[in-house]
Amino acid sequence: MMGWLPVALLAVPLLGALVLLLVPHTLRPLLHTYGLALSGVTLALAVLLAATFDYGRGARIQSEVDLPWIPGLDLRFHLGVDGISLPLIVLTALLTFLCFVHLCWGGARRAFVRARPRALVFTLLVLEVGMIGTFLALDLLLFFVFFEIVLVPMYFLIGIWGGAGRRAASIKFILYTLLGSVVMLLGLLLVWTRTGTLDIEALSAAHGAGMPRSVQILAFVAIGIGLAVKTPMWPLHTWLPDAHTEAPTTGSVLLAGVLLKMGTYGFARIAIPILPEGAMAVAPWLGAFAVVGIVYGALACLAQRDLKRMIAYSSVGHMGFVLLGFATLTPVGINGALFANVAHGLITGLLFFLAGGIKDRYHTADMPSLGGGMLATLPRLGSVLTFAAIASLGLPGLAGFWGEMLALFGAFQPANGLPRALFLTYMVIGGLGAVLTAAYFVVMLSRITHGRPQAATGAPADAQPEAEPSEGPEEEPWEGPWEGVTPDERPVVPLGSPEKRSATATLKPSPAPLPPDEPTGTEPTPGARRTVDDIRSYELLAWTPLVVLILLFGLWPGLLLSLTTPAVQTLLGAAS
Amino acid sequence: MIQQIDYFVIAPPLALALVAGLVLLLDAFLPARPRTKTVLGLVTLAGVLIALGLVVTQAIRGGPPRSTFCVPADLAAPAGLCSFVVDRFTLVFAGMVLVAAVVIVLMSMTELAAGGIPVGEWYFLLLCTLVGAVTLPASRDLIMLVVALELVSLPVFALTAMKRYDGRSSEAAVKLFVVSVVSTAVMLFGVSLLYGIAGTVYLSRLAAVFSGRAPAPGVAAGTALAAGQDLPAVGTVGVVLVVAGFAFKIAAVPFHSWAADVYQGAPVPVAALLSVISKAAGFAGLILVLVTGLSGQAATWAPIMGIIAALTMTAGNLLAMRQRSAVRLLAWSSVAQSGYILAPLATAAAATAQGATATAALHAPTAATAALHTPAAATAALHAPTAATGPATATLHTPALTAVMDSATPPETMPMGAISASMAYLVIYAAMNLGAFAVVMLVSRTATRNELDDYRGLAFRRPAAGLALAFCLVCLAGLPPGLAGLFAKVFVFREIVEGGSGWLALIMAVNTVIGLYYYAVWAARLVTPAKATAPTRHRPPPATWLAIGLALVAAVLFSIAPQLVLNMTSFSAFG
Numbered sequence A: 001m002m003g004w005l006p007v008a009l010l011a012v013p014l015l016g017a018l019v020l021l022l023v024p025h026t027l028r029p030l031l032h033t034y035g036l037a038l039s040g041v042t043l044a045l046a047v048l049l050a051a052t053f054d055y056g057r058g059a060r061i062q063s064e065v066d067l068p069w070i071p072g073l074d075l076r077f078h079l080g081v082d083g084i085s086l087p088l089i090v091l092t093a094l095l096t097f098l099c100f101v102h103l104c105w106g107g108a109r110r111a112f113v114r115a116r117p118r119a120l121v122f123t124l125l126v127l128e129v130g131m132i133g134t135f136l137a138l139d140l141l142l143f144f145v146f147f148e149i150v151l152v153p154m155y156f157l158i159g160i161w162g163g164a165g166r167r168a169a170s171i172k173f174i175l176y177t178l179l180g181s182v183v184m185l186l187g188l189l190l191v192w193t194r195t196g197t198l199d200i201e202a203l204s205a206a207h208g209a210g211m212p213r214s215v216q217i218l219a220f221v222a223i224g225i226g227l228a229v230k231t232p233m234w235p236l237h238t239w240l241p242d243a244h245t246e247a248p249t250t251g252s253v254l255l256a257g258v259l260l261k262m263g264t265y266g267f268a269r270i271a272i273p274i275l276p277e278g279a280m281a282v283a284p285w286l287g288a289f290a291v292v293g294i295v296y297g298a299l300a301c302l303a304q305r306d307l308k309r310m311i312a313y314s315s316v317g318h319m320g321f322v323l324l325g326f327a328t329l330t331p332v333g334i335n336g337a338l339f340a341n342v343a344h345g346l347i348t349g350l351l352f353f354l355a356g357g358i359k360d361r362y363h364t365a366d367m368p369s370l371g372g373g374m375l376a377t378l379p380r381l382g383s384v385l386t387f388a389a390i391a392s393l394g395l396p397g398l399a400g401f402w403g404e405m406l407a408l409f410g411a412f413q414p415a416n417g418l419p420r421a422l423f424l425t426y427m428v429i430g431g432l433g434a435v436l437t438a439a440y441f442v443v444m445l446s447r448i449t450h451g452r453p454q455a456a457t458g459a460p461a462d463a464q465p466e467a468e469p470s471e472g473p474e475e476e477p478w479e480g481p482w483e484g485v486t487p488d489e490r491p492v493v494p495l496g497s498p499e500k501r502s503a504t505a506t507l508k509p510s511p512a513p514l515p516p517d518e519p520t521g522t523e524p525t526p527g528a529r530r531t532v533d534d535i536r537s538y539e540l541l542a543w544t545p546l547v548v549l550i551l552l553f554g555l556w557p558g559l560l561l562s563l564t565t566p567a568v569q570t571l572l573g574a575a576s
Numbered sequence B: 001m002i003q004q005i006d007y008f009v010i011a012p013p014l015a016l017a018l019v020a021g022l023v024l025l026l027d028a029f030l031p032a033r034p035r036t037k038t039v040l041g042l043v044t045l046a047g048v049l050i051a052l053g054l055v056v057t058q059a060i061r062g063g064p065p066r067s068t069f070c071v072p073a074d075l076a077a078p079a080g081l082c083s084f085v086v087d088r089f090t091l092v093f094a095g096m097v098l099v100a101a102v103v104i105v106l107m108s109m110t111e112l113a114a115g116g117i118p119v120g121e122w123y124f125l126l127l128c129t130l131v132g133a134v135t136l137p138a139s140r141d142l143i144m145l146v147v148a149l150e151l152v153s154l155p156v157f158a159l160t161a162m163k164r165y166d167g168r169s170s171e172a173a174v175k176l177f178v179v180s181v182v183s184t185a186v187m188l189f190g191v192s193l194l195y196g197i198a199g200t201v202y203l204s205r206l207a208a209v210f211s212g213r214a215p216a217p218g219v220a221a222g223t224a225l226a227a228g229q230d231l232p233a234v235g236t237v238g239v240v241l242v243v244a245g246f247a248f249k250i251a252a253v254p255f256h257s258w259a260a261d262v263y264q265g266a267p268v269p270v271a272a273l274l275s276v277i278s279k280a281a282g283f284a285g286l287i288l289v290l291v292t293g294l295s296g297q298a299a300t301w302a303p304i305m306g307i308i309a310a311l312t313m314t315a316g317n318l319l320a321m322r323q324r325s326a327v328r329l330l331a332w333s334s335v336a337q338s339g340y341i342l343a344p345l346a347t348a349a350a351a352t353a354q355g356a357t358a359t360a361a362l363h364a365p366t367a368a369t370a371a372l373h374t375p376a377a378a379t380a381a382l383h384a385p386t387a388a389t390g391p392a393t394a395t396l397h398t399p400a401l402t403a404v405m406d407s408a409t410p411p412e413t414m415p416m417g418a419i420s421a422s423m424a425y426l427v428i429y430a431a432m433n434l435g436a437f438a439v440v441m442l443v444s445r446t447a448t449r450n451e452l453d454d455y456r457g458l459a460f461r462r463p464a465a466g467l468a469l470a471f472c473l474v475c476l477a478g479l480p481p482g483l484a485g486l487f488a489k490v491f492v493f494r495e496i497v498e499g500g501s502g503w504l505a506l507i508m509a510v511n512t513v514i515g516l517y518y519y520a521v522w523a524a525r526l527v528t529p530a531k532a533t534a535p536t537r538h539r540p541p542p543a544t545w546l547a548i549g550l551a552l553v554a555a556v557l558f559s560i561a562p563q564l565v566l567n568m569t570s571f572s573a574f575g
Helices: A006-024 A028-052 A085-104 A108-112 A117-136 A140-151 A151-161 A164-196 A199-207 A213-232 A239-246 A249-274 A276-302 A305-326 A329-360 A379-392 A398-413 A422-448 A466-476 A480-489 A501-507 A526-532 A536-557 A558-572 B012-030 B034-063 B088-113 B118-140 B142-160 B167-198 B204-210 B233-249 B258-265 B268-293 B296-319 B326-373 B375-383 B389-395 B398-407 B418-444 B463-477 B483-499 B502-526 B542-560 B561-568
Strands: A062-070 A075-081 B066-070 B082-086
Touching: A006 A028, A006 A062, A006 A117, A028 A085, A028 A117, A062 B561, A075 A085, A075 A117, A075 A140, A075 A199, A085 A117, A085 A249, A085 A329, A085 A536, A085 A558, A117 A140, A117 A151, A117 A249, A140 A151, A140 A164, A140 A199, A140 A249, A140 B142, A140 B483, A151 A164, A151 A249, A164 A239, A164 A249, A164 A422, A164 B483, A164 B502, A199 A249, A199 B066, A213 A249, A213 A276, A239 A249, A239 A305, A239 B082, A249 A276, A249 A305, A249 A329, A249 A558, A276 A305, A276 A422, A305 A398, A305 A422, A329 A379, A329 A536, A329 A558, A379 A398, A379 A422, A379 A536, A398 A422, A398 A536, A466 B398, A501 B034, A526 A558, A536 A558, B012 B034, B012 B118, B012 B296, B034 B088, B034 B118, B082 B088, B082 B118, B088 B118, B088 B268, B088 B418, B088 B542, B088 B561, B118 B268, B118 B463, B142 B167, B142 B268, B167 B204, B167 B258, B204 B268, B204 B296, B204 B502, B233 B268, B233 B296, B258 B268, B268 B296, B268 B326, B268 B418, B296 B326, B296 B502, B326 B418, B326 B483, B418 B463, B418 B483, B418 B502, B418 B561, B463 B483, B463 B502, B463 B542, B483 B502, B483 B542, B542 B561
Parallel strands: none
Antiparallel strands: A062 A075, B066 B082
């Protein structure tokens, strides 16, 4: 009945992008509002989709569209929404909209206008088509097509608007993910040749009937590798830190907030329901890689100096929890995974926005150079950062907690047929990982927000590192793992003047001498900075929804869980 | 004996040949003025369009495949042995070649406008190549195939050398000449071996012999070859040599090394012609020989095709990665793409195996009765004016065998899916590759060296061209929004996975990623701001834009509705 909604969700950004391509110049003056309006309409449609969703039947596919596209390939244009995909669709639309908000008003605006705004709006809109389409698709090949659509826009987003090492990072990103998705394509085709259908709905209902165990395992591994690259799972994650670090703020937000979810969503939508026996066989391995990822991500975070890079590695850890939840193959675990998925999108999206904001102000994301005392110099920014970090480390009452808790809880009692002792071990290691997660966020906060602002100098942008005593007491307990790194924090003395171009630049009224590719913000005079330059209004606008949602889902997890639970139960149908 | 010729069937090549003669005459008699160039170009274009129109008319008329140059009925040949057959396969190839030819003629107009190249000869040779390329997919006997293939190749040497006084061009022409002649010699040797075994040059008859439905006069015992049974060594050598001959044409490993030098030395339209029309002709011949003629021996050639495909795509991609010149990059990339097109053929063995063994089991006892055949029949036939009719009529003296021939249903044993995938890929490849070449042609007018760095900032200097090239490259890489390339790869992957060649699928997967690297690097250059190039406002002629537009429209169309290609290329059977 509401079949037009999914189509409209894709058509609005797509047509918007095409219009931009066809009439390049007429829209130039309206460009900021154009992107904002289109993504706003998309968000409105997504909200409408959520509003018309029949919550009583969350397990059923709703708002279905099913049209033949390429009969020769059995490929049907089959879209639909259920309890698993709905939150992700809304999340995607929301994050894209907030990215446009961030781009339209803001310090980013000047850089935005200079650096090919039309192409940027175009890229983001196409990206949105791919992301929403992935969550809507109910046909294996259609899923694959949408899965691939995001690659090229993201490649250009990183490659054109990214930081200094953008070339290498963007190439690495696209090659790595393509390798994954081609392997996934082989798996999907294997499923297809064995079952003769591409319809995800029918395949999930069949629960792997018609495919022998060996084929299921092979297909699960192939599809799993493709999804794991995107997720990313531990040994396949190496593209992620570079891509996140080099990407512009909007790129990082969408990458962490949505693109990673496409991988995990694939597990819930395709790999586990369609190949239950394969999932059962591979789950212990998946769990093992997941917990390694949790611990590895946390340890890697402890060793990072760059704020964006640290958040990127924290994604590896968080996605480890999501994968662990899937690996348990229990309703609890998968619910937890899906919850953690959405929570991570909100929290990490916020964190990347904040990192972008900090980079805008200080022109560096190097934590030691940032110095400390942000709570004193920029109290609002500092407190939002504190909030986001605490949410991310999984404080009860905030969104980050429930997903991880449920995933670990699922590991406590995995599905029948899975080795319980092994999963108990995973749970313990995962719990340890959660502690480590808390550790690196606390360390990060102590480095950036706490402590004394730089001794006596004016602007925070001076990036004077901490004086010794302020860091000492708090960090001492954690210092073990990265002792080797600590001396690095204070090569200090020359920092203020000669080599940190950024630092000197901010002291001047105009940021003109900055390299053109650096998305710099407007920098008012140093004196006015501390008060004026705290959270700006557009930032407040972009961040508030995320903060509110993090609080909402933290305090009322049932809101999301009630949506996913029935869907998860049908999805696991035969498996449990 | 009077041959009845169905002129409607041979109309497309005939029209092209007539126009070729006309162009030569016009060039001789028209005054040498600049406008003459345009006139000749337009006449050529009209000729190509007429041929295309005829092909389309043949396609619309539909009905059963029509054939001509047949063994006359009064000689009571079993199922018509014909040299020239127009069926879906022929029409698709001819149509594709002619559409590609339109683009290439448009590109030639730009190239020739610069002067320095004799116009009349150029168009004459181009049309001659097209005659060969249109004839080749219709050929159904080995001699006709070889002649048509030579007709495709020979004019190209001259076309390559047309840029006189350009050392590189001459070198390329000599290289192409030597390689091509050697490959022809190799192939002819293979053809003669096959003929020696089967005693026939007709593909349908070859198919009967090699799948054991008819006796093989050339085999010592004079018995039939059971399908699945090993060929005598000489037969295997014959198959391998024929494959090698075609591998030269499509620049497959290990006969690929000429590609880059020749593409770079030749004028850009000729490079495009080599990479699309010449290559399509090579594939048409290869598919005809292997699938129509030697389908019974798929077990022999399918593994070879698999290995060649894997090597070709890997070598092409690896070599393309290090190229700085745009044309050389496209040359290696088209080698790699040849590998993808070959890949489905490797699965033909799996598809034919069941069908072939079934028919073999059915026919083995009756086939043995054909022992009265002697090699003498074959050798005698060589001297007869209508070479191939000898053995064909000879078979008819065994009534049991005729019955077998009638009941035999070769189409069921043919790997239709594999051919369909290969052809679909070829059609889509033609569109996207021509688009890329057309833009390269445009850039080559301002940047003589035509290196990748010359493409920096193309998207700003010439947004339309930059965008078109970016789209074609993304298509070639096989990523959305270039859905045409993506689906082409999906067709191929599906065939391979279905055929059970997992190793080949994995190699192709890795190759797709390697391929993406150089396409992405090139595409990224298009949007990298150029460092202060002097803007030579050089108005490109409209013909180039038409060429780019045509190729681009085809690529976009195939992206939106890949089903079009599938409808074209999925056959029920060969004629």
